[in-house]
Amino acid sequence: MVNRLLTPHTRPVVLLALGHACVDVYQGAVAALVPFLVSERAYTYAAASGIVLAATLLSSVVQPLFGALTDRWAMPWLLPVSTLAGGAGVALAGVTGSYGLTLAVVALSGVGVAAYHPEAARAARTASRGSHVAMGWFSLGGNLGFAAAPLLVAAVVATGGLGASPLLVVPAIAGAALCAAALRAIAPPSGAARAARARGPAGRDDWRSFALLSGAIAYRSVVFVGLSAFIALYARERTGGGDAAGAAALFVLYLGGAVGTAAGGRLATRFGRLPVVRWSYALSVLAVAGVVLVPGPVLYLFVALASAGLYVPFSLHVTLGQDYLPRRVGTAGGVTLGLAVSVGGIASPAVGALADAASLQTALAPLIALPALGWVLLRPLEEPARLEQGAG
Template sequence: MRRPIVLLALGHACVDMYQGAVAALVPFLVAERHYSYAAVSGVVLAATLLSSVVQPLFGALTDRWAMPWLLPVSAFVGGAGVALAGVGDSYALTVVAVAVSGIGVAAYHPEAARVARAASTGSHTAMGWFSLGGNVGFATAPLLVAAVVATGGLGASPLLVVPAIAGAALCVAGIRATTRGNAAGKRQSGGIDDWRSFGRLSGAIVCRSIVFVGLSAFIALHAGGGAQGTTALFVLYLGGAVGTVAGGRLANRYGRVPVVRAAYALTILAVAGVVLTSGPALLAFVALASAGLYVPFSLHITLGQDYLPRHVGTASGVTLGLTVSVGGAVAPLIGALADATSLRAALAPLVLVPAFGWLLLRPLREPAQPERFLSGAG
């Protein structure tokens, strides 16, 4: 694996740790501040909605200009917001802090996806490793938050800024390594945009987002909270590490679209198991759901970029950002339904969501990969 991809993947891990950290803070906000399900859903919404809406705007900017400097700056901002989330007792301050973190994440992903795709020279496996970095960050977030907040309380949250500093440094190193290969600064505009296929793909990613955000926000509480809850959240994120790498390798053999369709089908059965079981069986189904949700993760990015070869930044911003906003918006509805009924009943509708995503994916065909990537695909 090329050194630029390794550095970019490590930086990606540090950034996405803060996306996972918001969900990991939920049980502590409930325990220490006595927030309701609806209130903590609002915190999750603040972390995702603004980020998701703003992200395509950053993507459009990167379609016009190379802005690799955004990577280290946004990595630090994303971490600083989460680090401030536990300071004081103000709900408004908490919401603002995670929203600032979301803006940092929004600024990072479109440009990072563009730089990583260029550095990978079109390899699905290399992009899988880049995406794996983000998934590892998600997976380690509950452990980091538990280590800091469980021992020092929410007031110790400023210590959570440390990975952001490391992430900014890794981004700088990754950009320099990629620039030396003359990949980061090239603007790409060849090919014909297929907006209809991109729209179907985006709709399917919305379905994936609803399931993922819903499980991320509530799986720890559904599993019983405490150590069991932290374990369930860790499994949800860690299973993605395997799924992302497997997705790239499976795509090399079977093609991206068939692999993505199969992953959505697996997710239907896995989410049903999560809702209906408990104990060790619950963890097993959480792992399957994680695989189903993460196998298509890096494939979504490259498919979107290849459906819109003239607007790679926009495609990256939408597939990584805007489509996530619906998942964040649905989280408060799940929380309100859980307050009115039960958490299990509130999670039950999530079983149907990946089925709709699968239907959207059925007509899709494999897009032509840009010529500049064909020599590096694999």
């Protein structure tokens, strides 16, 4: 069965998707560690959100830099190296002796994740031949990694405490091996690779459309990171459950994202990318309002709807961005695939500080409006010309 799935055409995409899952475990793991840091180290909400910020701030700053570098030079070695760096930082987070050291190691993890995404997006574009459906499967791997993170962290840390966190390095080791295998599967002959880079891509970069798309992604990112950082604590508060209730809410948030991403490419094939992206942002407004305002177990339904609304456009952001910047696909991938997740962490300390001053519900309420602002930015966008034949 596995051999039939891993044909020469599909093998690179499958390997990249699995590697992506191993990397994005570490984006989800930082938020999943927050309840344990609060309970074992007595961190305030603001201090805990600072951990999320440390994992995302450097990532937000350096991700476009890595994208620009990969546009200029091929750096496939970044994939396994950055995967190991992302895993090492999270693995050390539970055994550091001070708040400052914890910030430092999760920042290392954030830089590793930042270095991974631009080159991974380029490799996935090559392996998928520009298909947004295939890119959806690659993105799905990352979402599954997010979904697995709270379960993995709960299994390790709830059992052995924060001191067991070094066990969390295991996915990084597996991911580095998968990345190396994927690169071997898609690597063209060196002469052909040099010739392709010398010719350069066709098309003209549309920076205005890319800027509008990026602005919408930033709004979406603040919503998702705000929910992922605090939904576990909020679910415990709103449902009256314990740690298991919080872990379940985070799992639903991430798993709904995986389902949404898988559906996004198929929906775009039928209805078009931009209509699907706009509908998703509109759905997110209503779903996030339900998360914030509706009490009790039905909260989980709204978490699932919010997750789907936020993630249906995830892989479509990537292909739209790459088509708006056909000459800078590394930069486009770094912003749409990586920065889309990390930039929201910049706002998380403000959410945490407001929660400390008032309540978690008050702090999460402003998130309702942000998908609507993203929808406004998406309104003037037009479908870019597809560069690959047979994409879709």
